[in-house]
Amino acid sequence: MRSERLTPGDLVGCRYRQVQRLRFPGIGPLEASVQRKARRDAGVAEVYSRLPIPPKKRGRVPFERLDLDPDEELAEFHTLEAIAAGANLITGAVFAGDWDGVAWETVADILVRNPDGTYLPVMVSNHRVARPSPHGQMQAIATARLGLGAAVPVKANLRHHTIDGYRLALAIRGLEEAGAVGVDKHGAVIGQDRDRAYLVDVTRYAPAAERALLAPPPTDPRRVKECANCRFWGECEPELQRIDEISLFLPGDRAAPYRERGIATTQALIDAHLGDISHIAAAWRADIPVLRRVRETTAPRFDVEIDIDVEAYLDLGAYLWGAFDGHDYHPFVTWSGLGEAAEGVNFATFWRWLMARRDKARQHGQTFAAFCYASNGENHWMLSSARRFHGVVDGVPDEEEVRRFISSDQWVDMFAVARSQLVGPGGLGLKQLAPAAGFHWEEEDFAGEDSLHAFLVAATGAEGEAEAARAQLLSYNGDDCRATAAVRHWLRQGARSAPVLGSGAV
Ligand code: SF4
Numbered sequence: 001m002r003s004e005r006l007t008p009g010d011l012v013g014c015r016y017r018q019v020q021r022l023r024f025p026g027i028g029p030l031e032a033s034v035q036r037k038a039r040r041d042a043g044v045a046e047v048y049s050r051l052p053i054p055p056k057k058r059g060r061v062p063f064e065r066l067d068l069d070p071d072e073e074l075a076e077f078h079t080l081e082a083i084a085a086g087a088n089l090i091t092g093a094v095f096a097g098d099w100d101g102v103a104w105e106t107v108a109d110i111l112v113r114n115p116d117g118t119y120l121p122v123m124v125s126n127h128r129v130a131r132p133s134p135h136g137q138m139q140a141i142a143t144a145r146l147g148l149g150a151a152v153p154v155k156a157n158l159r160h161h162t163i164d165g166y167r168l169a170l171a172i173r174g175l176e177e178a179g180a181v182g183v184d185k186h187g188a189v190i191g192q193d194r195d196r197a198y199l200v201d202v203t204r205y206a207p208a209a210e211r212a213l214l215a216p217p218p219t220d221p222r223r224v225k226e227c228a229n230c231r232f233w234g235e236c237e238p239e240l241q242r243i244d245e246i247s248l249f250l251p252g253d254r255a256a257p258y259r260e261r262g263i264a265t266t267q268a269l270i271d272a273h274l275g276d277i278s279h280i281a282a283a284w285r286a287d288i289p290v291l292r293r294v295r296e297t298t299a300p301r302f303d304v305e306i307d308i309d310v311e312a313y314l315d316l317g318a319y320l321w322g323a324f325d326g327h328d329y330h331p332f333v334t335w336s337g338l339g340e341a342a343e344g345v346n347f348a349t350f351w352r353w354l355m356a357r358r359d360k361a362r363q364h365g366q367t368f369a370a371f372c373y374a375s376n377g378e379n380h381w382m383l384s385s386a387r388r389f390h391g392v393v394d395g396v397p398d399e400e401e402v403r404r405f406i407s408s409d410q411w412v413d414m415f416a417v418a419r420s421q422l423v424g425p426g427g428l429g430l431k432q433l434a435p436a437a438g439f440h441w442e443e444e445d446f447a448g449e450d451s452l453h454a455f456l457v458a459a460t461g462a463e464g465e466a467e468a469a470r471a472q473l474l475s476y477n478g479d480d481c482r483a484t485a486a487v488r489h490w491l492r493q494g495a496r497s498a499p500v501l502g503s504g505a506v
Contacts, residue, residue, distance in 0.1 A: 033229070065089040099210065323353070323481065439479075
């Protein structure tokens with residue numbers, strides 16, 4: 001990739017990255033980006049291994065597959081040569097061009113020759129690109145039949161991911177310039193289901209891709225969510241601090257209403273005396289992580305209390321259900337077989353254990369509840385496990401039973417409890433709140449991306465390396481459970497270390 005050319009990745013999220021990429025060419029990618037690329041490369045390699053392998057004769061029809069190296073200097077030239085040679089499958093193709101004066105470049109993971117000699121671009125994505133639906137209607141080709149078979153109808157709905165659309169739009173543009181684009185301008189995406197390429201009409205993405213490509217880059221940074229994992233943060237943060245940019249306190253669109261009133265700095269927001277938001281801004285300036293909205297905080301109390309946290313790998317499945325009962329941490333884990341019976345067996349074991357603890361409490365006349373922090377993930381994976389494995393794996397409850405549990409008062413979301421009584425100038429995530437409650441993780445600086453990478457190592461790494469990654473994931477998950485318990489106890493004790501909002505303490 002040539003740094004002065006825009007890639008599809010430059011067109012999504014913060015556009016200031018393209019400015020910083022040119023200003024600081026020596027700043028290399030962060031570890032998380034390297035790991036993300038490794039996951040993408042692993043996905044692409046897996047798909048390539050499922051493609052038809054050359055040379056093959058199918059009856060009297062020759063079949064040619066050319067594997068190109070997209071990082072090679074002459075990759076664009078080799079792509080055009082492969083197209084001119086009429087190869088049936090081309091992997092690692094590269095297109096580059098100039099769109100109204102803006103230089104761009106993209107990799108097309110696979111080009112599939114159509115019967116009329118044009119090509120279908122196919123992208124490999126780590127997203128889930130389609131969802132099965134009885135009412136949906138799409139066309140798909142089996143990965144193993146690309147270049148050999150035709151698309152067939154499947155019952156699924158497309159899930160839109162901007163970057164996949166941009167990659168296809170630029171590949172279609174490249175094929176157009178090579179005189180090899182199909183009349184219908186279709187492309188395809190292979191997502192987490194590596195066996196299927198779903199056809200999409202690329203014309204729907206082209207206008208947005210063109211707008212994004214031709215939009216002038218911003219002249220200043222603004223703090224957004226992705227700054228947390230951006231290699232240029234070390235350059236942007238001092239710029240933002242120097243001008244006291246309000247996005248340092250209110251990232252993304254959250255500052256928009258104040259910008260409209262002409263407030264562009266945090267100090268101006270504090271000085272504007274706009275009520276709670278000005279108090280919260282002052283707390284942020286004073287490094288106070290959490291404030292009380294109420295004088296007396298509380299949290300529900302039960303005789304038997306279990307804290308639960310789930311770990312999943314992308315959309316593929318939940319591999320770890322962790323539970324802390326106040327004394328011991330109980331991990332229910334499988335390091336292989338996500339989406340298969342092994343995952344269902346692991347969930348069934350966890351569910352039986354949890355229900356046994358609940359039933360035992362009832363038999364002893366004790367009250368019982370399970371807690372989590374922000375229940376979306378746990379609810380999603382409990383319901384998804386029931387849908388996928390009930391009736392297939394012994395002991396997996398049906399969806400109705402799970403719904404009854406998660407809507408009962410025996411399932412408590414501590415994030416909702418905290419949010420009703422506290423406010424966090426930097427947010428109320430467990431990572432912000434638990435330290436205020438005096439809790440600290442054994443595995444510091446271990447965030448979402450790290451756990452994805454650690455799971456890959458835990459599942460597929462060499463023995464010693466895999467053991468270390470497993471221990472790390474169990475420690476992290478166990479501490480998430482313990483942190484939830486710590487927040488609950490702290491709220492019950494009144495959360496005294498948090499000043500009361502608007503009390504004049506800040
Ligand atoms: S640190 Fe933030 S503002 Fe700067 S380039 Fe990265 S994402 Fe953009």
